[in-house]
Amino acid sequence: MSLLNEMSQKAFDLGVPISVHMDVTYRCNERCVHCYLDHDDQGEMTTAEIKGVLDQLAEAGVFFLTFSGGEVFMRRDFFEILEYARRLMFNVKIKTNAVMIHESEARRIRDLGVDTIQISVYSHKAEVHDAITKLPGSFDRSIKAIRFMREQGLKVTIANVLMTWNRHDSDGVQELAVSLGAHYTLDPTITPMMDGNTSVLSLRIAGDELPSVFANPKLVPNMEEFCAPPKPVTDDDMEGYSCSAGHSFCYISPYGDVFPCVQFPLPTGNIRQQKFMDIWNHSPEMNEVRSIKAKDLTVCSSCSHVSSCTRCPGLAYMEGSMRGPSTADCEKSYYRTGVPTANMLRKASQATVSSLVQIRPMAALA
Amino acid sequence: MPETYIARSSAIAARMLAGEMMVMNSMDSTFFTLNEVATAIWRAADGRTSLREIVHAQICEQFDIEPEQAERDAEEFVSELSQHGILLVSDQPLDPQEAAR
Numbered sequence: 001m002s003l004l005n006e007m008s009q010k011a012f013d014l015g016v017p018i019s020v021h022m023d024v025t026y027r028c029n030e031r032c033v034h035c036y037l038d039h040d041d042q043g044e045m046t047t048a049e050i051k052g053v054l055d056q057l058a059e060a061g062v063f064f065l066t067f068s069g070g071e072v073f074m075r076r077d078f079f080e081i082l083e084y085a086r087r088l089m090f091n092v093k094i095k096t097n098a099v100m101i102h103e104s105e106a107r108r109i110r111d112l113g114v115d116t117i118q119i120s121v122y123s124h125k126a127e128v129h130d131a132i133t134k135l136p137g138s139f140d141r142s143i144k145a146i147r148f149m150r151e152q153g154l155k156v157t158i159a160n161v162l163m164t165w166n167r168h169d170s171d172g173v174q175e176l177a178v179s180l181g182a183h184y185t186l187d188p189t190i191t192p193m194m195d196g197n198t199s200v201l202s203l204r205i206a207g208d209e210l211p212s213v214f215a216n217p218k219l220v221p222n223m224e225e226f227c228a229p230p231k232p233v234t235d236d237d238m239e240g241y242s243c244s245a246g247h248s249f250c251y252i253s254p255y256g257d258v259f260p261c262v263q264f265p266l267p268t269g270n271i272r273q274q275k276f277m278d279i280w281n282h283s284p285e286m287n288e289v290r291s292i293k294a295k296d297l298t299v300c301s302s303c304s305h306v307s308s309c310t311r312c313p314g315l316a317y318m319e320g321s322m323r324g325p326s327t328a329d330c331e332k333s334y335y336r337t338g339v340p341t342a343n344m345l346r347k348a349s350q351a352t353v354s355s356l357v358q359i360r361p362m363a364a365l366a
Numbered sequence: 367m368p369e370t371y372i373a374r375s376s377a378i379a380a381r382m383l384a385g386e387m388m389v390m391n392s393m394d395s396t397f398f399t400l401n402e403v404a405t406a407i408w409r410a411a412d413g414r415t416s417l418r419e420i421v422h423a424q425i426c427e428q429f430d431i432e433p434e435q436a437e438r439d440a441e442e443f444v445s446e447l448s449q450h451g452i453l454l455v456s457d458q459p460l461d462p463q464e465a466a467r
Contacts, residue, residue, distance in 0.1 A: 004397045007388055014384060063381040063388055091379030091390050113377040115392040153393070 011061070011248040015290070017280055019064040019244070020057055021262050022252045024050065024081060026070040030097050030133040032120075034163050034203045036193045037070065044254040047077040049272065051084050053252065056276040058088040068095035068262075070254070079108060086112045093118065095159075098145035099138050106148035117149055118157040119182075122165075124172030132165055146180050156182040162213065163190055163203040174218060188213055189328055192318050194265055204328070210335040229339050230304045237307035238295040245313060246289035250280065260289045264314025266322070289313065292323055299325045303342035305333040372420075372444055372453050373413030373460040380408070389452055396450045403429055404443050411453055413460030417444060 001009070011018035025044055026037045045053070057065065065085055072078050072094060085092055093116045094109070101109070109117065119142055122132045126139035133139075149156050158177040160170055170186055177184035188205055192198045205213070213219075220226045241247060245261035252258055256271040258279045268286045269279030280286060292313065294306050298321065303309070310333070315326035325343035333341050374380075377392045387400040387408060400408055403425055410420040417440055425436045447453040454460060 002397075003399060007383055007386075007397075007399065010384055016383060018381075018383065058381070061381060061383060063379065063383070063390075086376075089378070089380045091392065111376070113375075113379075113392045115379070115390070115395070155392075155395075 008244075008248065012244060015247065015281075016061045017057075017248060017250055018061065019066075019249045020062045020252060021066045021068060021249070022050075022053070023068050023070060023254050023262070024072055024078065025075050025254050027074040028069060028071040028097075029074060029099060030071065030135045030138060032122075032133050033165065034132070034161065034190050034200050036191050036200065038193075038195065039070065042255060044075075045256050045272070047080060049256070050081050053256070053271055053276065054081075054085050054088055054090075056271075058090065060277050060280065063091055064093070065090040066093045066095060071100070072096050073100040073105075079112075082109075082112055082114070086114070091115050095120075097133070097138065097142055098149075099135070099141040101145040101148060103148050103151075106145070106152045106154065109149065110152035110154055114154065116155045116157055118159050118185075119146060121158045121160060121173055121176065123169040124176045125169065128166050128169060132163075143176075143180070146182060150181050156180070158182045158184050160184065160186045161190070162186060162188040162205055164205055165203065167205045167209060170213065170216070186213070186219060188332075189312075189315075191263055191315065196318070207331040207335055210332060214336055227336055227338075229337050230306075230308050230333075233304065233307055238293065238301065240294050240307065241290075241292070242294075242311050242313045246286050250286075258283075258286075260286060261314050263312060264289070264317055264322075266314075266317055289322065296323055297325075298323050299343050299346055300341075304339060305330075305337070305341050309333045309341070368457045370417040370441075370444065371413055371415070371456050371459050372407075372411040372417055372448075373456075374408065374411050375451055375454055378452055389447075391450055391452050393451055396452070398447070398450075398452070403431075403439070407440055407443060408447075408453075413454075413456075417441070 008018060026039055027041055028039050073096060092114050094114060095118045098119045121129065121142060123129045129139035130136055146156050158173060160173045162170055174184045188210065190200055190204045193200060217223060245264055250258055250260055251262040252271065257267055258269050258271055259265060259267065266285050268283040295301050300306050300311060309329055311329045312326045313322050315328055316322055316324045319327060327343065330341040330343045334344060379390045379392065381388050387405040389398045389400060406424045406428065407420055410424050421436045421440045422433060425431055426433050444453055444455060448455045
């Protein structure tokens with residue numbers, strides 16, 4: 001285990017929020033087709049309020065701080081916030097579309113000692129990228145910004161969200177990342193909108209197309225191990241937790257709402273009304289999230305994938321229960337290994353029961 | 367023997383966790399944890415106070431370590447962290463603002 005992993009595990013065990021994702025605005029200059037946010041400003045925290053939150057986060061032991069949005073640079077005070085965060089010695093990562101970053105902004109980001117800039121690039125083809133962002137010229141502007149940042153020696157990660165519109169472009173984006181000296185990450189997960197609207201889920205690539213995504217040696221170096229059937233479940237596995245949400249990680253919205261994760265819209269408190277540490281330590285919702293072990297999961301506890309699945313409790317919550325399965329992750333486990341999940345088997349058996357119920361009146365008539 | 371002055375680099379992130387100081391350099395993602403003595407040196411690295419003064423004022427008294435041993439350990443520690451760009455070292459006082467560039 002690396003030293004970094006060791007310290008992350010220590011934070012998890014001690015319940016220290018070592019990592020926080022903070023959206024400073026939901027406003028955005030792009031209108032991505034898959035975005036889960038409402039971009040209207042419903043009363044963002046002021047500069048002073050955000051600085052106050054940052055003071056509290058530093059005091060709470062937060063080390064890794066991700067600023068995201070919306071588009072962070074839609075806030076005119078973003079550099080002031082960034083400078084303040086760096087003075088408090090956070091390790092800062094910024095998620096941005098970068099269209100507002102020019103040479104001078106890139107230099108300033110470098111001077112402030114930002115760790116990584118993550119930029120969404122949907123395709124290596126400008127017309128596909130711009131169709132997804134609905135901002136003409138956004139591809140050229142984002143790529144130009146990446147070049148500015150690389151010239152400053154900044155670490156850049158290109159995040160490639162995969163959906164129906166760009167499902168054949170991951171290789172092209174990966175090659176583009178290499179040519180720009182950027183890291184590359186791929187994510188085929190499209191999440192429901194924060195208000196529960198699931199219409200964007202129609203953009204998810206079909207489950208049976210996932211194997212072609214996985215079968216990329218550049219992304220998955222050890223394919224055999226990655227696609228191996230799940231190992232027998234142990235007692236230790238059943239005592240394990242899904243992820244760091246609520247244990248050593250949380251999310252803060254531009255309005256001061258605190259959630260276990262950016263993908264877990266369970267309100268646990270508002271930082272305008274309570275101290276961060278009061279929410280972190282005493283929120284009943286936060287404590288409920290962190291109490292859930294694999295053995296407590298309603299369906300997944302009987303699944304052979306329980307120890308290796310990427311099950312997201314936030315996606316499960318959006319599906320109806322934070323203790324339930326997350327279908328998107330069930331699909332990933334199934335298409336990765338070829339072994340059906342307990343959730344899939346349950347749904348198949350329910351479908352059978354359901355059709356029997358439908359024919360019962362017919363049988364009764366006979 | 368010339369004095370040594372040390373300052374924290376601006377590319378650094380740092381936070382205490384369970385009595386250990388985590389330090390990470392954003393330029394190359396090197397990650398360290400510092401023990402109590404190293405943390406005291408790190409905290410005192412303001413660019414204006416010499417390493418010798420730091421060792422005597424912060425280390426020898428607080429941790430009851432012999433000055434010669436403490437100075438040797440401190441020099442070794444400073445050398446290692448400076449190689450990773452975490453501490454800036456000079457034989458002249460350093461302006462922390464300049465060190466930040």
